[in-house]
Amino acid sequence: MKISEKWQKEWENKRVFDATPDPNKKKFFTTIAFPYPNSPFHLGHGRTYVTGDIYARYMRMRGYNVLFPMAFHYTGTPIIAMADDVAKGDKELIDIFKSIYEIPDDVISKLVDPLFMANYFKEEIKQAMKEIGLSIDWRREFTTIDPEFSSFIIWQFRKLQEKGFIVRDTHPVGWCPVHHIPVGMHDTKGDMEPEIGEFVLIYFDSDMGILPVATLRPETVFGAIAVWVNPHESYSIVEIDGKKYVMSEKASSKLSFQIDNLKVITVVKGSELVKHSAVNPITGKEVPIIGANFVDPLTGTGVVMSVPAHAPFDYFYLKKTKSELSIISVIRVEGMGETLAKDLVEKSNPQNDNDLKKLTEQVYRIEYNKGVMIDITKLVKPEYVEELKPLVNLPVPAARQKITEFITQKGLGRKIYEIMNRPVYCRCGNEVVVKILKDQWFLDYGNQEWKDLARKSIESIRFIPPEIKKDFEFVVDWLQKRACARTRGLGTPLPWDKKWIIESLSDSTIYMAFYTIAHRLKEHKLKPSQLTYEFWEYIMLGNGNPDEISKISGIPVEVIKAMRDEFLYWYPLDVRHSGKDLVPNHLSFFIFNHAAIFPHQLWPKGIAVNGFVLYDGKKMSKSLRNIVPLRKAIRMYSPDVIRIALTTNADIGSDVNFSDSYAKSIIDTLKNYYDLLEKLKEFKGEDEGFPEKWLKSKFYQMVINVTQYMDSLDLRSSSNEILYNFSSYINEYFELVRSEGREPNGKLLSQILQIWIKLLSPFAPHFAEELWHKIGKNTLVSLESWPIIDQSNVDLFIDLTHTYHRKLLNDIQAILSVYKDTPKSIKIFVANKEFLNVLRDAINIVQKGGQLRQLMEIHKPKGKQDARLYQKIYEEAREIDDDMKKLVTNFDFDEKDLLDKGLKYLSYKLGIKEIRILDASEMDRTKYNKDALPLRPAIIIE
Numbered sequence: 001m002k003i004s005e006k007w008q009k010e011w012e013n014k015r016v017f018d019a020t021p022d023p024n025k026k027k028f029f030t031t032i033a034f035p036y037p038n039s040p041f042h043l044g045h046g047r048t049y050v051t052g053d054i055y056a057r058y059m060r061m062r063g064y065n066v067l068f069p070m071a072f073h074y075t076g077t078p079i080i081a082m083a084d085d086v087a088k089g090d091k092e093l094i095d096i097f098k099s100i101y102e103i104p105d106d107v108i109s110k111l112v113d114p115l116f117m118a119n120y121f122k123e124e125i126k127q128a129m130k131e132i133g134l135s136i137d138w139r140r141e142f143t144t145i146d147p148e149f150s151s152f153i154i155w156q157f158r159k160l161q162e163k164g165f166i167v168r169d170t171h172p173v174g175w176c177p178v179h180h181i182p183v184g185m186h187d188t189k190g191d192m193e194p195e196i197g198e199f200v201l202i203y204f205d206s207d208m209g210i211l212p213v214a215t216l217r218p219e220t221v222f223g224a225i226a227v228w229v230n231p232h233e234s235y236s237i238v239e240i241d242g243k244k245y246v247m248s249e250k251a252s253s254k255l256s257f258q259i260d261n262l263k264v265i266t267v268v269k270g271s272e273l274v275k276h277s278a279v280n281p282i283t284g285k286e287v288p289i290i291g292a293n294f295v296d297p298l299t300g301t302g303v304v305m306s307v308p309a310h311a312p313f314d315y316f317y318l319k320k321t322k323s324e325l326s327i328i329s330v331i332r333v334e335g336m337g338e339t340l341a342k343d344l345v346e347k348s349n350p351q352n353d354n355d356l357k358k359l360t361e362q363v364y365r366i367e368y369n370k371g372v373m374i375d376i377t378k379l380v381k382p383e384y385v386e387e388l389k390p391l392v393n394l395p396v397p398a399a400r401q402k403i404t405e406f407i408t409q410k411g412l413g414r415k416i417y418e419i420m421n422r423p424v425y426c427r428c429g430n431e432v433v434v435k436i437l438k439d440q441w442f443l444d445y446g447n448q449e450w451k452d453l454a455r456k457s458i459e460s461i462r463f464i465p466p467e468i469k470k471d472f473e474f475v476v477d478w479l480q481k482r483a484c485a486r487t488r489g490l491g492t493p494l495p496w497d498k499k500w501i502i503e504s505l506s507d508s509t510i511y512m513a514f515y516t517i518a519h520r521l522k523e524h525k526l527k528p529s530q531l532t533y534e535f536w537e538y539i540m541l542g543n544g545n546p547d548e549i550s551k552i553s554g555i556p557v558e559v560i561k562a563m564r565d566e567f568l569y570w571y572p573l574d575v576r577h578s579g580k581d582l583v584p585n586h587l588s589f590f591i592f593n594h595a596a597i598f599p600h601q602l603w604p605k606g607i608a609v610n611g612f613v614l615y616d617g618k619k620m621s622k623s624l625r626n627i628v629p630l631r632k633a634i635r636m637y638s639p640d641v642i643r644i645a646l647t648t649n650a651d652i653g654s655d656v657n658f659s660d661s662y663a664k665s666i667i668d669t670l671k672n673y674y675d676l677l678e679k680l681k682e683f684k685g686e687d688e689g690f691p692e693k694w695l696k697s698k699f700y701q702m703v704i705n706v707t708q709y710m711d712s713l714d715l716r717s718s719s720n721e722i723l724y725n726f727s728s729y730i731n732e733y734f735e736l737v738r739s740e741g742r743e744p745n746g747k748l749l750s751q752i753l754q755i756w757i758k759l760l761s762p763f764a765p766h767f768a769e770e771l772w773h774k775i776g777k778n779t780l781v782s783l784e785s786w787p788i789i790d791q792s793n794v795d796l797f798i799d800l801t802h803t804y805h806r807k808l809l810n811d812i813q814a815i816l817s818v819y820k821d822t823p824k825s826i827k828i829f830v831a832n833k834e835f836l837n838v839l840r841d842a843i844n845i846v847q848k849g850g851q852l853r854q855l856m857e858i859h860k861p862k863g864k865q866d867a868r869l870y871q872k873i874y875e876e877a878r879e880i881d882d883d884m885k886k887l888v889t890n891f892d893f894d895e896k897d898l899l900d901k902g903l904k905y906l907s908y909k910l911g912i913k914e915i916r917i918l919d920a921s922e923m924d925r926t927k928y929n930k931d932a933l934p935l936r937p938a939i940i941i942e
């Protein structure tokens with residue numbers, strides 16, 4: 001049997017990860033976002049789940065009673081969309097299922113049934129989780145369509161409704177134009193949350209109809225001297241409430257989801273429009289309609305105003321099409337003039353649209369932050385002068401708001417909604433549009449009271465990495481109403497309007513609380529009908545009388561009370577893990593909903609977010625179909641190699657590509673450690689000399705470092721220490737003992753390796769168990785306690801002494817590399833002991849920004865020779881590396897003694913028997929003229 005299977009069986013048989021409340025133990029409750037079983041796991045999932053598992057295993061070893069449960073998310077459209085694709089005979093998907101995931105043909109034909117699909121992939125993912133060694137308490141597993149879970153969600157939604165956080169409203173949402181359902185992040189390809197923003201339309205009149213130019217910068221309308229359309233696109237002449245408008249055909253079908261009564265009358269080519277002109281409604285100026293390929297028919301209305309003074313694209317292309325170019329300025333930027341776009345284009349000479357895009361971002365940013373409106377009253381129609389006067393000298397953001405109000409109030413334009421991060425595609429493949437949903441159910445994340453609670457919660461959360469906190473603050477600021485129900489998909493019906501199903505990002509916000517008692521519901525065989533509102537109200541919030549709940553529900557009162565106790569034992573959640581895609585949605589909703597429902601002391605304590613595993617530069621994602629199956633990779637490389645390869649190749653917040661060569665190098669590294677353990681018995685030495693002291697010191701410092709790194713989930717630095725630095729310490733130790741002509745101390749090595757196996761265990765739990773038993777242990781290392789080493793065990797002096805020896809070795813090797821003859825002997829001349837004090841003072845002076853003069857004042861050189869040496873020591877103090885600085889400033893020593901300790905090592909490493917250590921005063925000045933400085937002895941090779 002394979003090592004990994006052996007230990008997985010052992011863990012399972014002994015139920016080592018089942019977590020039960022223990023009042024004598026500190027608890028640690030951790031969860032990772034539960035997966036959607038609409039495909040098997042890929043390497044991307046592997047990274048997120050293993051990161052969480054490593055932390056769970058670490059905390060378990062730190063003595064915490066760790067609860068790490070898992071469940072499966074069946075709610076919503078992802079499963080239905082995938083089953084639909086199979087039913088449609090989607091060749092690419094079926095190929096992936098067959099050839100990449102290796103799903104048998106008879107199973108594929110059954111995947112058209114969403115529930116079969118969910119159950120099948122649930123088992124598949126569960127198997128992957130076991131095979132990769134996740135330390136889960138499986139007794140608490142559930143799916144989000146279990147009736148018990150539904151009863152919990154019904155309670156949650158009633159609570160939110162009671163608090164006024166669920167509203168019936170009319171609001172813009174991301175929308176699938178084909179399936180006619182709201183689309184959130186989980187419904188899109190590549191998991192992109194559709195970001196809804198606003199464009200202002202300004203009505204330019206023309207004899208073809210009104211040209212509603214779409215802009216994000218209405219304050220520049222005073223400088224519009226043309227209108228752009230795309231000559232190669234079709235444009236619709238549409239009627240809205242009796243008026244005629246012209247917009248791209250694509251925009252007209254998109255906008256029909258948010259503008260009522262939009263009727264297409266006829267369609268013309270963009271090239272037709274350019275024969276006409278239009279009138280700027282604010283200035284009254286007649287402007288040409290010009291064709292331009294850069295106009296995107298899908299953004300806004302496909303009609304754009306041209307403001308060359310403030311838009312690089314406009315200046316660049318207008319200059320190309322028109323020889324005579326009148327530039328009208330609107331915004332002044334202190335120190336940068338009044339025609340920023342023109343000036344930047346002239347200066348930087350952009351070569352293509354990409355360059356222009358970058359310039360555009362620059363101009364928009366500068367003008368938004370520093371721009372002020374110039375006197376635009378001379379540009380506007382006489383009847384608007386008085387009303388628009390207040391805009392003069394206003395900063396751009398305020399002017400934008402004022403002109404938008406003016407335009408909309410006067411009926412000179414209107415606002416429309418747009419997907420700002422478009423294109424976002426629904427999982428069915430269609431581009432998402434904005435729809436104004438009328439009379440629907442929304443979670444009101446725009447509610448100020450609710451936002452304040454969420455902000456307060458953020459303040460008490462520990463974020464890993466810490467910089468992710470500002471992303472959450474940003475989300476809380478912009479989040480608005482969110483449609484919380486769908487007419488399609490699996491899940492729990494909205495309790496008061498049962499034709500709606502609560503959608504996936506709304507039924508997954510506080511489910512972590514459900515884990516705390518999920519296994520008890522099964523154990524006591526409670527029926528869903530017994531899990532009433534009152535039952536949950538007591539379990540989750542302690543409200544109501546357990547005796548009465550018991551009477552009505554028939555659940556024994558002690559069972560109810562024990563469940564409440566178990567919930568309180570585990571809650572609040574200590575850390576929630578996920579990939580970073582869930583920051584703007586799930587993880588933020590998780591904060592909001594906890595803050596809404598639970599008292600302050602039960603709000604989440606930690607959130608850890610890791611970067612993606614990429615494939616061809618994009619997030620590895622089943623919806624993008626760019627995946628490597630996790631189980632396949634486990635079969636190829638073994639679970640522990642995959643665990644290490646996925647979690648240690650980058651900082652937690654960065655994205656990584658899975659690297660085959662990195663995985664292969666991990667195999668070699670682990671094998672070397674295995675071989676070392678095999679050889680341990682052969683090491684018969686018992687000495688406790690310099691090498692042993694050095695090894696212990698290095699190792700103890702390493703344990704201290706690893707512990708600190710693990711606390712902050714810096715898995716990259718931890719593994720670097722455990723796998724690579726440790727191996728270099730062991731090799732160096734072997735060199736040290738060899739130089740003394742003796743055997744390594746096997747007993748010491750075995751003690752150290754025992755501790756090392758513990759450090760390795762969270763990363764490579766199967767391999768660690770195997771090694772643990774190999775060194776004669778019969779417990780499970782997964783349940784051993786983490787080594788805590790006190791700093792007093794670290795002998796910094798020994799460590800730095802050896803660093804000094806190695807530095808000297810490098811210096812001698814450098815000299816030897818240019819030495820012509822065969823070296824027979826080496827003389828090392830050590831500086832006068834007093835000079836160490838000169839160096840100490842020099843370092844002190846340099847640190848305080850002082851001068852050489854001060855050194856001379858303290859030490860008063862006896863002659864020219866001394867003065868010259870002091871100058872050199874002063875220079876040495878300016879360049880000295882950190883280790884040597886620590887050595888000389890923290891310790892009092894005799895440099896000759898220091899060198900004596902390293903003599904054998906130097907001789908062994910250099911292969912030169914005769915090395916003598918002498919005082920600098922013994923140097924024959926008639927033969928050599930070398931200076932011996934403190935920690936930089938003079939070296940003479942003969």
Ligand SMILES: Nc1ncnc2c1ncn2[C@@H]1O[C@H](COP(=O)(O)OP(=O)(O)OP(=O)(O)O)[C@@H](O)[C@H]1O
Nearest residue numbers: 033035036044045048578579612613620621622623
């Ligand atoms: N490529 C990836 N890299 C890192 N984590 C990932 C990756 N893909 C998914 N995850 C994480 O896996 C967890 C569960 O994801 P879920 O089941 O929702 O899959 P998903 O994000 O829908 O997957 P996909 O994008 O493949 O459809 C989430 O925490 C998510 O961040």
